[in-house]
Amino acid sequence: MDYNSLGLKIGLEIHQQLASGTKLFCSCPVPRSTDERPDEFFAEVRRKMRPVAGETGNVDIAVLYEFLRNRTFAYRSGQKTSCLIELDEQPPKPVSKKALETALQICKLLNCTVLDEIHFMRKAVIDGSAVSGFQRTAFLGMNGYIDTAQGRTGIKSISLEEDSAAPCDSGYKLDRLGIPLVEIATDSGIKSPEHAKEVAEEIGLLLRSVDVVRGIGSIRQDVNVSIEKGARIEIKGFQELEKMPEVIGDEIQRQIALAEIKSELMARGARHFGPGTRTVTHLFHDTKCSFIRKAVENGGMVVAGKLPLFAGLLKKQCGDRTLGKDLSDHAIGYGIIHSDEDLDRYGLREEFDVLRRELNAGERDAVFIISGDKPADAAKLVSERASQCLAGVPEETRVADGSGSRYTRPLPGSGRMYPESDIPPIKISREYLCSIKLPKTLSQVRSELSKKMPEELASQIVRSRYLKEFQELSQEYEPVLVAAIFLSYFRDMSRRGLDVERVSIHDVEKMLSRIKEGSVPKDAAPGILEKLASGDNLVKVLSSYSTLSDAEIKSIVKETVAQNPGLNESAAMGIIMQKLRGRASGGKVMQFVKEEMMSSAK
Template structure:
């Protein structure tokens, strides 16, 4: 069965979303540090930590945290001149940020959710290094709610207000480096009910939630500021959480490929059952490769490493079975081995290859007692890694005989996924005793205008076409657009300026990131007062971007962008026409288009295009 043949209803597809969106607040969730992102090289100090799992109130340790702790890793944290003791976990957290709570309540209102009477902050164990404390602080603030899709309603289960993790800068076998500028930025986590029944509905639901979030005007924008996790299962499979989806364009492919993976795993489990398959014991097979020319194996042995292998009875041909594009059952075994420090595994469905000879494969099979119907997986690595990594691969092979394991997987750019860790359990959460509970007050919340409603208003009130209206409404500068219209600027010019003009300047290498709101306000004021023409706007914005300390009026004066009167325009046009008399004699009005550009260039944005056009036509007609 190919993906195109899947009947999702027949397979019993059930999916849900978790949307994580950073909020654009002035300060972080539990301290007064700014939420502005920094470049890693701006850090002024660094420190290291080792993180270990803690027990829940019931004395249990979360399985995912326990697996993470089996490989000891050193974590380095880059601190900035804006980093405080809370972020370094050297001071208790402050009270939950009120601005972040207000934004969360706006989001709740947009989704018809019911805020809790009292919100308590909890600690969620996270020891992958992304939090200096070894846990993430999170608070349930609202429950219930619903959004509409073309395939039916999708229920909203809950919304958490929590702190963002530190940004991963670099990773190595020994550990990882994180930057603390992102740690603590407020974010909301919105979880849907498992009401989604198709890949297309998953994407549509995510788009709808994203639109509602942006409608608040108080969420951060750009790569990494919103992440989607997707939970997927089929009737005979298991719930799998796919984390870190960066693009909405990837969601439907992720769902399709996960369904494909689970179908393939179920087919493999059935085949293994028919073959009465089993997994043998892990064995040291270093002697088999004593004279090997395989660069990978030889590299491990020359570093005093070992080779361990495990016989997979009845697995021949199935370890190489494709589950997702370019990912096989063997890849899944390799993912588990990598979690224990190995670079990956070799298996007999792909050997001889990578410098391993046919004779070595035969000797390997003999060493572990594997027949022609069996497969063998092996790991060549440091002595303290090889056995544990091979055991991990063997455990995954045993799970393959049972079907689909529940687990957390990481999203890849091509729509496939890779194993991260087991699904977290209840032991992961326990109360945060340093932060008092808060009582959300939704009575003061003003429900914002939806972006879809804003688009409709722009088309009706300002006569923008729908594409331009959508570009402005969904963009970051819609407030600047509305301010410009209030100042008397033509709506189409205002829309063009805040979107297409800025985009064009950015592509030309102009540092538009230097443009602040006051720069745009100054430019629009000059346009509204007829001090500059609309043609002069790009040049003025360029001047302000390159020297942002100046006012719009100062930059316009220095650039000579004042509005020219008709006499000045005519003088400039006559000069252009006289330079091109031969062309005009030959082409007549056919020369108009080329000369119009030359005349506008000569005036450098000092005159409106309509006036220049009118004068140019007159002068050409006089000479033709």
């Protein structure tokens, strides 16, 4: 695909939690890993959010959208990981010095210009993820860059902000709310879906050079995508970078399809139309469709809408889903049935024939229905979204879903920002900025390791959660073996259900020490680790794997060959290695097997 001719623009927003020890505006602790045990929850509060105008005097469209959903939110508070500040019952304390310094390290690593004075702002957020109804955020750096194999990518801005509350079954939990977070926004110069993945990987690798939280959910990537005939779409929720190129490619195809739908509607003579929905419950009292009949019998309603000149377009593929399915995502909590579907599958052919007459819909028009308790607002939203097809691609926020994405809300704008009145400006002097030392980046570590081991192995270990342990042990012991323990042996044991957490770094160091001195063979490492993961005693395990003398090995080889005449070398090796249980190296055993077979053949 020729991305240049499409006018493709791709930008990333990467959010990374900082391991600052405490939250951004209080002394509640921050875990170093999301795998750490969560706090016990002891209290719950409920809040209802209302919109406020931003600094521009306007209410942001995304904020208004959430307000119209009319939801009440429940928040669960823990004794150790949240306090009155998270509950918005106490003003924030001064910003965490550690978090600020880590964020400034990131600015310097990404070659950004750092502002000489930092001002925190409030960003209106009333989707429930912030008890206060806003998120505190501060602009730190701008105009940076990062180099990748496919070229240089600009860093537009870096901000320091507080993380949102994490959703749970009964609402939101406050242990994550307030954890320091950096937001890194690239410019829109990323060249392709594959380049986007590469940029995300390189930034992620750089972030792990400083003190950041590790584990699932500690880093989140959002992608902004547009084409010349489309609009900016923000796709949230990337946890697996492997899926990023596929989802971006799907969004490109979706925007191309929506641009084609606009052209087709223009060619048909379509013009802007209003919601035009109507309650048609009376047409479905005797319907054969079981779920609609059940909804009506339970006091529900059926609302219908006409989409002028849309016939045939609702089944057009827009990325990984049809236009009809995309419209359905706007019917919050409901689904739609439309005239481009196989109506016989629902048993609704006759009802839709009557419905067309009721709505005065012609053959070139499409019609749809929504059933449920109060579907009128949902039907209006679907109709409004359909009318936006006349403009092409509307700006919106979507969430990654399989190989594509689905609609979540309108795209937020600057109207949701207003000043933070509880936090004074923070001056960043040249002396203070120069005093912040930079760590060795993982790219530099990877380059150094590539001189001691295969490049692919070096790339894997710098991304591993065991990098720190590897760096300590590889100074004394063989780097390739140490890497194999953490990357291969531990992973294999986990897949087989063994608890690798039972194997301490002290255990690994003791085993490596015995291997280095020659009292335990290298080939025994997997077996030793497996027994330790099963709960066996370290001293007993190492003793049971102590290296046999050459005379003892030769004796076992001779006995096995004599007892199994006619065996080839490979079969003999299998039997002997099973007897030895890792107490001799495979190379030495093979040498003795060959010698014994040659001797017995004479």
